[in-house]
Amino acid sequence: MHSPAAQPNVAAEMPPQKQQVQTKRPAIRIRIRWIAAIFCLALFASVVLYHTNKPLPEGLSFESKAYYTGSVSFLQNLSFERGGERVYEDQIYAAWAEAIARAEHWIVLDTFMLDGYQDRDAGFPPLTKEITDKLIKQKERYPELRLIVITDEINTMYGSYPAPAVERLKAAGAEVFFTDLDKLRDSNPLYSGFWRIFAQWFGQSGRGWVPNALADTAPDSTLRSYMKLLNVKANHRKVMLTDKTAIVSSANIHDASAYHSNIGFQFEGPILKDVWKAEQAVIRMSGGPEIDLDFTKAGLASNKGIVATADYKFARPDRAQIRLLTEGKIADRVIRSIDEAKAGERIWIGMFYLADRDIVKALLGAAERKADVRLILDPNKNAFGQQKTGLPNIPVAAELTERSDGAVKIRWYKTGEEQYHTKLMLIQKQEEAIVIGGSANFTRRNLDDLNLEADLMIEAENGSKIVGEVEGYFERLWDNRDGVYTLPYEAYDAKLPFVKQTAYAIQKMLGFTTY
Template identity: 40%
Template sequence: MNILKHKYRILGVFLLIVVIVGVYNVYKPLPEGLSYEGELVTAGNIRFLKDITYRDQEGKAYYEHEIFNEIVHIITSARQTIILDMFLFSDLGGEPDGPVLRPLSGELTDLLVLQKKKYPQMQIIVITDPINTVYGGLEADHLTRLEASGIDVAMTELDKMRDSNPLYSSIWRTLFRFFGNTRNGKLPNPLGEGRVSLRSYMRLLNFKANHRKILIADSADGYVGLVSSANAHDGSSFHSNVAVRFSGPAVRDLIESERAVIAFSGGPEINAVVPEDTVAGQMRMRLLTESKIRTGIINTIEKTGQGDMIRMVMFYLSHRDIIRALKNAHHRGVDIRIILDPNKDAFGREKNGIPNRQVANELHKSGIAVKWYDTRGEQCHAKFIATTSGAGSSNLIIGSANFTRRNLNDLNLETDVYVEGPSKDPLFQEVDDYFTRLWENHSQAVFTLPFAVYEDTSSTKKILYFVMELLGVSTF
């Protein structure tokens, strides 16, 4: 009997430790510089960029992709500094029997290596996520090549961040975190070719990431920044995405936000200094990271009223605060139209539609107009919300963040920008033309499908969505 009591006592102590570890890593202080909100500053030379994959009435695919071409231009124009923070930077994840993919990771690696060779004194820093090595289970040849060329590669230290899946991560941190990882294990790679260890799977289940997708570089006209939803990932090369390119004071904030990641991940000091130049014009912008993005989104929605418009294109929409804000805006008389990815395609695997189909059903019942992007193997990976007021002003929030708990509650690393100005500005006209083209299927193209095509009224999946969003036991 005493032995049994002793075992229960040991189990109780262990569970107490797990609970303490779990609670601490949900609420622990963020590394300094995260959850950043920049000053509202004048935007210079701001441009909207888009990657669109679509079909005609006969099913023939067309690709109008601008973002990577702009990345190439920015990099080849640089002479002093390149800072790249990219979530997926790899050739993993393609479908073996699928279409031939554009080798984005290889092209970007070649470009960076060539630029470093041409300008040896240039500082090039690549910040990325451990998913590209399957959390230490595989060697990433392109990252090794970058380092061999004198380019600094900083791997984000995810353990310093808060836990998005605490039920699992509390046990992992207590028992398994300290074992590290080894390469070339015995298990199939969940993300592509090769073999990995069990420890790669165990780290993967923490469901956290440096999900940012940004580029900073000098140019003949000063420093430029690019904030995007697009990855340098071969398996994502056909995805539809959006980005903005800009110059001016906001680039300083973008650099500061990246200094924060480097500081807790052990990377080099950024040498770039953006001059204190002023920029003329009516367009203003603000850098937002992590939970400051959520605050910006909700504030933007709450400012809309009767006769205003909200337009959204989103890969994942599940955050309950944002859904409530959208429903409230609809009740105020705001004209809302939303295009969602149907959540059915993931690099050759078929998904179950969670969370977008459950959220879309809720919004549709509330009277909000929802359509689906017509994906056929690729994804509608764009992430933005735009508002237009009857008074002639517009707002845009665009970047890496999905509108989910994991992306907006200081769990992932994310970067978006908020832009405001007159609706007649070319940027907002381009955004409006882009959305209208998708919504109305211009020129006999098939961009979007009616809500009924992927309507899903399953109560089981609805409950599953709520549980996954609440507890973090999900990849969204």
């Protein structure tokens, strides 16, 4: 038998230099891949870290001087049941209309939403058109009046289409500024890091093909618009400023939100210059010009009325000390005020979203010190007739109840298809009270210099008119006076299904939330 022919040893026949080259190539390719992976991770990490911690644009996170005034009033919109029927009371929209009608020199409107779209057959009132009509009419009445509108890109679904109300105001001569949200810190850093590196360069405009989540009558959106939306940050302020008055509230100019329960404060005097200072900062951040409003012509050139100390003893019970707070300065004042609450003093909070961990901790501490803590919360169960998950208020309420052994008292607002959209706190001390209210929910996104927010802080005697108005509001809702406003804590099951509990824990850890 013949033995099989021996197979040639190819490697042995190769020159030594060629063998070394072939051996090195896979190792080189592996090293290149590792270097590329490390570079990509380093780039991603640097983008995330920078845009999470970058300096705030000039003028944000602002606290005004304190002003001593008798010109501050409480506004409330309430949706509730009486005699088995839904009743709606409005003070905020009426105050907006009156403020517009009185303006002669300027109107500055900074509003998160300016949107008239609603679902078919929803039947909400045309709030956006009504306010837009009033603004245009006043501009026609006073052609030299400066009409300045600052708003959020949500009204164009982040660039998918023009906003009808905004376009009407532009045509009437309004100066319109869409807030540059990219200048704000990232609240969903892992997602926003990806978006900033790979997606932001393609823009959002174009022919939409994705159904609009805001309303079925709104134009379809581009997928790129939804990708920007997932950064979840906003100019969430609700401020109206004229040469006569200012209104800071929790209410949006949005048809589908027209029946929400909201609160607001109307005030006058030299503090209006500080309100404008906070608004000019947003315009500047968004690439707009420095605008000179003539406060002398409006009779607001003087700073008369500034109070030098928060310990000022009010000479008259109808007087109050007021400050404008924006962004993180709201959290500073809220947490400090709760931390100072003593035994027997009462803390009232009415809130759409309550989730901030520092505030939860402060409330538990106040309850442990025997302060009387009472919360009225939206159950987060519906929005415009659509079911929601109950996050974050139901698990947070359960935590507060359990950890305080029931010392934190909670009632749920009895909503219909609307929301209890209020953002309000009242702390009643032995002799005086602190009120803080406006646009800011008590959540990380609203209080940690991520969103743009605006609240008014009021300090006054317990017997003052403004404190009496706010106290009366809370007592009316808590005791269901002249209607059905709130339900006991037990009305909503505090235990979420395991899947939702897990989702809440992950959201809380990573920041992937819409609240």
